[in-house]
Amino acid sequence: MERSLAIGPGCRAAAAAAIGLTWLTVAPAAQPRAASPFRLHGTVEPIRSQLVTVPRLTGTGFGPLIIIHLAKPGTLVKAGESLVEGCRAAAAAAIGLTWLTVAPAAQPRAASPFRLHGTVEPIRSQLVTVPRLTGTGFGPLIIIHLAKPGTLVKAGESLVEFDRAAQIKTAHDREAEYRDFIAQISKRRADQIVARGRDETELVEAENAVKTAELDLLDKDLVAPIVAEKNTLILEEARAKVAQLRKTFDLKRRTEAAEVRILEIQRDRALNAWKHSEGNADKMRIASPLAGLVVLKTIWKQGSFGEVQEGEEVRPGMPILEVVDPSAMRVRARVNQADVTRVRVGQPVRVTLDSFPSRQFTGRLEQLSPIGSPSGLSNKVRTFIAVFSIDGSDPHVLPDLAAAVDVDVK
Template sequence: MRLHRGGRLRWPTIGLAAVVGIGVLWHGRAAPALPTAEVKTGELVDFVELRGEVKAVKSVTLNAPSSTDGDLQIISILKNGTGVKTGENVVQLDTVKLQRTREQQQSDLKRAEAEIEGAQAQARLQEEQNRTELMQARYDVERARLDVQKQEILSAIEAGKTKLRLATAEQRAREAEQKLRSGRAAAAADIESKKQKRAKALFEVQRAQRGIESMTLKAPVDGMVTILPNWRGRFFGANAPEFKEGDRVWPGAPLVELPDLSAVRVAARVDEAERGQLSLGQTAVVRVDAVPDKEFTGTVSDISALAKIDFSTWPPPKNFDLALRVAQSDPRLRPGMSATARVAIDRVPGALLIPVAASFQKGGRTVSYVLRGARFEERTIEIARRNREQIAVARGLRAGEKVALRDPTEEASRR
């Protein structure tokens, strides 16, 4: 190899060029293909998220009769979602036992009526007999009086006998009159007692008939059938199944609801930790699982004052019942549909917002990676407020910048 003038300087120059070349290549690489989000100015809404179900604000509940002894059995029940008109049958319960009772009561009623007829017939016979005896007694009195009138031509002894016979006849007449009156009173009392017995038997028959009629649950208003859960058929930790044909129900059990879907609410439960953040009148955004293309607005309309134990999980937590009145109606809404509600508990207007996924922890600092040309630049940011999905940035970012949703340094280390 031949030596050239200045040859000693050529090797360092080549080396420096190589180093510079490598640096340019590293800095000039295209940014990793990472998802990004734009930094925007908007309102940060801090919220409490609740799960619940849709219910009608007004509804009519059909209950099993509460005046029966023991359980009842469902013979037939309309399907969920069936539209009904006022007066139509919705649920039919078993009436066999009540029909047997009614037949027994009807037999008792017929027997009571027969007893009344017998007592009335006996009273009429006794009345005739007493009347005959009274007439005979009065006849004897008149005949005795005629005999007394003949005392002028009779001896003193005979006259005394006739007076005695007259007194005896008059006494018998008085006794016959008294017997007639007492017989009438006794017959009337006996008949009245039997009438009361008949009235009681008739009442039992009518009650049995009303009981049979109450086994048919009819729609008191127009509506749509919503079958309620059978809590007896619920296993621990599972949802209660709906009532169905063949189920046995307890007296007074709520079986079916006919909701007025012109106004609906979301019934939810809130735990003790979040109860203090909620109050009446707070607004909410409601999404119904079965209506994914529509977002509803709502208002907190009721919060229970006392906590209840929820046995659907273990250990059972204490929480509060909460109701959200939904402002809009939709013909697709049905009672029992699952819904998610986000109740706004605080608002920060004019905030610089990024997704929670756009912030990272690096050496005790909170940073974001801002897209600058072909690379990501690490910046320390200061968080003002945050919710579950967004962060309000106090310093470090500007509106319109794009930030990485995944850590680019980790992506580079995987390559």
């Protein structure tokens, strides 16, 4: 049974509860707000469309159909034109071919300007990375001076400096080793001169002994046979000693030359290590290769992304900053494969910065890649890299800013 709802000023609470009436209190209505425009977001959809599905065949015993012809996506078709053609391999003769038609397609759109989105980048720039030191045993480097971001620097001006104490110490150690090897070579050569003189003296004495033995052997007929045989043995011994001394003399000279050569190789290695250490010390200061604007690079550090700062440790090869020439900028954007035929090199464009929408710049298409690359959403859709120049220079045009490029299609 339905219960009525009543609102009345004369009913008491008890009577209202007895008869089932309900009291309602209405708050004062809010004042209507002033009319103002507002924005809604939606999705574009066609007014006329026709969904094409796989046909349902009459009868029994029919399974999946095999598509042998399919219209390419994006193709403009006319009414009655074939879209898809399929047959079942086991009963192609029974079912024949299936033709599908769609409603008339919309007329191709007229040429109109379209917009591309890209990123501002410098035409001339130089990336500065942590230097790679020659040699072994080098760990992270500590930054002791770093140019502030947004600073205009001149060519040759200091950008970043690292702590070079370890490199200077290594250079001094290598220099000491080099000079020690030079002293060793000088001492070894002096010792070899003394040893050569001693060997030459010993060889001369042995040769004199041979001559003396030969003279003693001349009067063998005048002496006792035992004395003559003794002189013969002395002569043979003297000749053998001379032969041995001559042979060892050459071997000693070769050994001495090899010893000196080993020390010379060690000296050269110490010299190279010394020069490399000095070169590493010189690498601790990086000067700007060109005049431009300092832009710090964002790196991964301590679990998050951030810019490097003075006092932090960095590893060789890590990018620190970039010096860009602010006088010449360009915009790099991607062109969809459906619009690539609408652009050409030299085509005029208008560039608008998303950060400064009130500023517009003129430019033109400088480069267009001849080969497309797959997009991030689909491997079937290709995009082409386009590079647009910006006429003139402006302090608001900075690297990595988002920009919109309006292409005039005529």
